[in-house]
Amino acid sequence: xxxxxxxYLHGAVLIWFVSPAVNASExxxxxxxxxxxxxxxxxxxxxxxxxxxxxxxxxxxxxxWKINDNYRMAGALNFRQWGELxxxxxxxDYLFAEYTRNVNSSLYGARLGRFKNExxxxxxxxxxxxxxxxxxxxxxxYADYFRDxxxxxxxxxxxxxxxxxxxxxxxxxxxxxxxxxxxxLRNVNGSVDSGEYDSQEFYALDIDxxxxxxxxxxxxxxAGVDFSPIAPALYSEGxxxxxxxxxxxxxxxxxxxxxxxxxxxDRAINQIIYPELLGEVESRSSGFYADIRAxxxxxxxxxxxxxxxxxxxxxxxxxxxxxxxxDPRYYAYTYDWTVGLRWFPDSNWMVAAEYxxxxxxxxxxxxxxxxxxxxxxxxxxxxxxxSYRF
Amino acid sequence: xxxxxxxxxxxxxFCARTLAAQVIVHDSVLQFxxxxxxxxxxxxxxxxxxxxxxxxxxxxLAPDSDLHQEFCxxxxxxxxxxxxxxxxxxxxxxxxERPVILDxxxxxxxxxxxxxxxxxxxxxxxxxxxxxYVWEQ
Numbered sequence: 001x002x003x004x005x006x007x008y009l010h011g012a013v014l015i016w017f018v019s020p021a022v023n024a025s026e027x028x029x030x031x032x033x034x035x036x037x038x039x040x041x042x043x044x045x046x047x048x049x050x051x052x053x054x055x056x057x058x059x060x061x062x063x064x065w066k067i068n069d070n071y072r073m074a075g076a077l078n079f080r081q082w083g084e085l086x087x088x089x090x091x092x093d094y095l096f097a098e099y100t101r102n103v104n105s106s107l108y109g110a111r112l113g114r115f116k117n118e119x120x121x122x123x124x125x126x127x128x129x130x131x132x133x134x135x136x137x138x139x140x141x142y143a144d145y146f147r148d149x150x151x152x153x154x155x156x157x158x159x160x161x162x163x164x165x166x167x168x169x170x171x172x173x174x175x176x177x178x179x180x181x182x183x184x185l186r187n188v189n190g191s192v193d194s195g196e197y198d199s200q201e202f203y204a205l206d207i208d209x210x211x212x213x214x215x216x217x218x219x220x221x222x223a224g225v226d227f228s229p230i231a232p233a234l235y236s237e238g239x240x241x242x243x244x245x246x247x248x249x250x251x252x253x254x255x256x257x258x259x260x261x262x263x264x265x266d267r268a269i270n271q272i273i274y275p276e277l278l279g280e281v282e283s284r285s286s287g288f289y290a291d292i293r294a295x296x297x298x299x300x301x302x303x304x305x306x307x308x309x310x311x312x313x314x315x316x317x318x319x320x321x322x323x324x325x326x327d328p329r330y331y332a333y334t335y336d337w338t339v340g341l342r343w344f345p346d347s348n349w350m351v352a353a354e355y356x357x358x359x360x361x362x363x364x365x366x367x368x369x370x371x372x373x374x375x376x377x378x379x380x381x382x383x384x385x386x387s388y389r390f
Numbered sequence: 391x392x393x394x395x396x397x398x399x400x401x402x403x404f405c406a407r408t409l410a411a412q413v414i415v416h417d418s419v420l421q422f423x424x425x426x427x428x429x430x431x432x433x434x435x436x437x438x439x440x441x442x443x444x445x446x447x448x449x450x451l452a453p454d455s456d457l458h459q460e461f462c463x464x465x466x467x468x469x470x471x472x473x474x475x476x477x478x479x480x481x482x483x484x485x486x487e488r489p490v491i492l493d494x495x496x497x498x499x500x501x502x503x504x505x506x507x508x509x510x511x512x513x514x515x516x517x518x519x520x521x522x523y524v525w526e527q
Contacts, residue, residue, distance in 0.1 A: 028487050064487050069445065074484040094484040105439045116483045124483035131478045159485075161438075166427050168436050210436050212427030295469055344471050347453035389478075 031061040034129045034387035038083060042376035045364045046083035046136075049374075053083040056385070058127055060093065072098045080127060085144045085365060086183045093127065094152055111157040114179075118172045118206040119219045120246040120261050123150040129387040133259065133291060133303065134340050135352050136383060139363040140287025140309035141246060141263045145187035149178050149223040149242065153202055167211035174204040178223055190366030194235055200224030208248075217248035227272050238271030255295045263287040273368055283312040285362075299344035307336040311362040327370050330377040334360035348389055356381040411461035414499070416508040418444060430466050432509060434476035435486055440507060448489035449501050449510035457495070461511045 036056030040047045047053045062076040075095040081088035096113030116124040120141050125131035142150065155176015162169045177199040182192045189195070204221035224241040244265040251258050265287075268280045286309070293303035310316045310333050318329030340354030361375050413429070419440050424432065431437040438446050451458045453474055462470040480486030492498050495512045502510040 028481070030481050030488070032482075060482070062482060062484065064481075064484070066487070076482070076484060096484065102439060102443050102445070105441055105443050107439065116485070118483070118485075124485070125479050128478070128482040131475060131482055163437065163439075163441075166425065166431075168431060210431070212430050295472060299469075299471055347471065347474060 026066040028064045029061070030063075030390070031059070032128065032130065032387060032389035033057075033059040034385055036135060036383060036385035038135075038381060038383040040381040041379060043358075043361070043364060043379035043381070044084065044371075044374045045361075045379075045381065046085055047381075048084045055081050055083055055088070056383075057081050057088075058129065058387075060128070070099055070101060072100070074098065078127060082144070085187060086147075086181075087186075089181070091179075096157075106160060106162040108160045109158070111159070114152050114154050115157045115174070116152050117150050117174065117178075117204060117221065118208070119150050119204065119221055119244075120263075121215070121217060121248050121250065121259065126150065129352065129385055130350055130389055133293070134305070134338065134354050135385045136338075136354070136356070136381070138261070138287075138289040138291070138305060138307040138338075139334065139336065140289055140307050141261050143309075143363045145363060145365045145367055146184070146242075148180050148184045149202075149221070149225075151179065153178060153204070155202070164209070165211075167209055170206075170208045170210065172204070172206040174202070174206075176202055178202050178225075180225060184225070187365040188367045189235070190369035193230060195227055195229035195231070197225040197227055200226060200239065200241070213252040215248070215250040217246075219246045219248070220244065229272075235273060236271045236276070238269065238274075240270075240272065241268045242266070257293050257295065259289075259291040259293075261289060283314070285309070285311050286313050299346075301342040301344075303338075303340050303342075305336075305338040305340075307334075307338065309334045309336075309360075309362050328372050328377065330360045331364075331370055331372075332360070332362055334358060334362045334364075350385075350387040350389075352383075352385045352387070354383055356383075410514040411457055411465050411511045412514050413465065413509065413511050414502050415510075416447075416502055416504075416506055418506045419446075419509065426467065430468055430473070433462075433466060433489065434473050435480055435489060436476060438486070444507040447505045447508040449492055449498055449505075449508060450489040451495070451498065451511075452491055452493075457511070457513055465511070 037054045038046050038056055039052035059079040060076050064074040066072045076093040078093040079090050080086055092114055094115050096111040096115045098109060098111045100107055100109035118124050122132050122137055122142060126137055126142055153174050153176040157172055157174045159172045180197045180199050184197050185192045202223050206219040208217040222243050224239055226239045228237055229235040242265055246261055246263045248261040265285045268282045270280045274281050289305055289307035291303055291305040293301055295301055315321055315332055318332030321327055321332045322329050337357045338354055342350060342352045344350050358379050359377060364375055422440050428437060432446055433448060440446055453470055459470050462468055462473055477488045481488050492501060498510045498512055502508040
């Protein structure tokens with residue numbers, strides 16, 4: 001939707017971000033900057049060949065301008081680099097005009113422009129260290145290789161919220177297109193020279209019930225990308241379509257919080273790496289995690305998480321994968337145990353550290369060009385991150 | 391949380407300036423006493439309308455201020471950084487706004503008294519001095 005007008009929009013919105021003409025009482029301005037470090041053993045995931053990376057930087061400035069009771073504009077300009085998974089880039093994470101109307105203590109509204117994909121509990125703030133639960137999100141649900149499909153949508157979002165008992169229900173229905181970046185090519189095909197992905201139509205539905213100490217959610221999206229090869233000898237023209245559901249639950253009891261999410265995703269790959277005669281190659285992947293965290297005194301938070309993912313639920317141990325591709329079986333699944341600590345010395349700063357003990361490599365990039373010589377069955381990753389918000 | 395609350399109370403003994411916080415509202419919302427769970431939803435910006443449809447304007451002091459910390463722990467029974475994470479989710483997804491952060495209790499008093507649908511808090515000693523619609527739970 002933004003395409004060639006992107007530069008013009010960048011300029012126009014930068015002026016809006018710093019414009020003194022807007023009424024300060026109707027205008028909010030927030031942001032953060034964050035620097036991380038990661039090191040991995042027996043894997044090049046995130047860190048690349050050197051085994052570690054400090055190219056883990058995130059920064060954002062956000063602005064919300066409430067024009068009156070019914071109209072609002074909001075935008076966020078992001079900088080992000082994430083080791084091997086995302087090259088340094090600046091882009092609008094969202095930028096939309098919003099209309100809301102209140103009817104009998106319910107809220108109805110529409111957003112037009114670029115808005116966040118509300119998928120699971122964390123996709124809408126997946127790039128914000130303070131709001132996601134860990135430095136690296138559970139990859140079974142929020143796989144970094146397919147982050148383009150979960151990040152934001154250019155289109156229209158209809159939404160509402162309603163008081164129900166002592167909680168609030170929020171819902172969204174979204175239609176539009178995803179932004180496809182070079183990171184998708186690199187993380188799926190292994191090289192940006194292999195061709196080009198373009199978004200098909202995208203639609204999504206999300207319902208979320210927030211109570212005082214519990215939260216429930218269900219999300220669905222349909223995302224598709226068309227692929228046009230540059231080197232037809234290696235790849236052929238085709239597409240990938242995903243229908244994905246996520247069910248989410250969270251419960252807080254005193255200082256403890258339990259979060260769990262379950263994903264099931266139907267994927268159809270038409271050619272690209274498969275011969276035409278196979279037609280659409282369909283498979284169903286599934287993922288699940290359970291996260292227990294304690295909110296301790298002195299603004300300290302500790303968590304343990306178990307995260308599991310199967311790339312194809314009909315081939316959980318990878319026997320078929322090995323037979324058809326020659327790749328080791330451990331590319332069919334991932335079991336990731338994570339322990340982590342987060343400390344908030346004051347309300348602006350956060351220091352986070354986590355350790356992943358992983359078996360399997362189903363979400364290790366690049367997905368279509370695997371290299372078992374650099375990727376072991378058992379591997380680990382340690383990450384540190386310092387974040388400041390204003 | 392009981393352990394935490396006792397811990398915080400012990401800390402408060404060493405903090406002579408700390409006074410109990412008291413919720414105040416604009417006179418347009420006096421007829422809506424709200425139970426604690428809903429009060430937490432209001433201050434975390436999850437619930438944004440009063441039962442009569444009037445938008446809720448939430449005012450707080452700086453998240454690091456003693457009074458805000460104490461208000462969260464003693465009145466809302468929630469750790470300040472958990473409360474902030476909830477509104478951060480709205481702010482950084484672009485779907486909502488954080489509470490308006492004010493510089494002083496005097497400003498809090500003025501803004502709550504002059505903004506229809508407003509809710510905020512001040513320390514008990516200032517509340518007792520009069521002039522505010524102190525909310526009875």
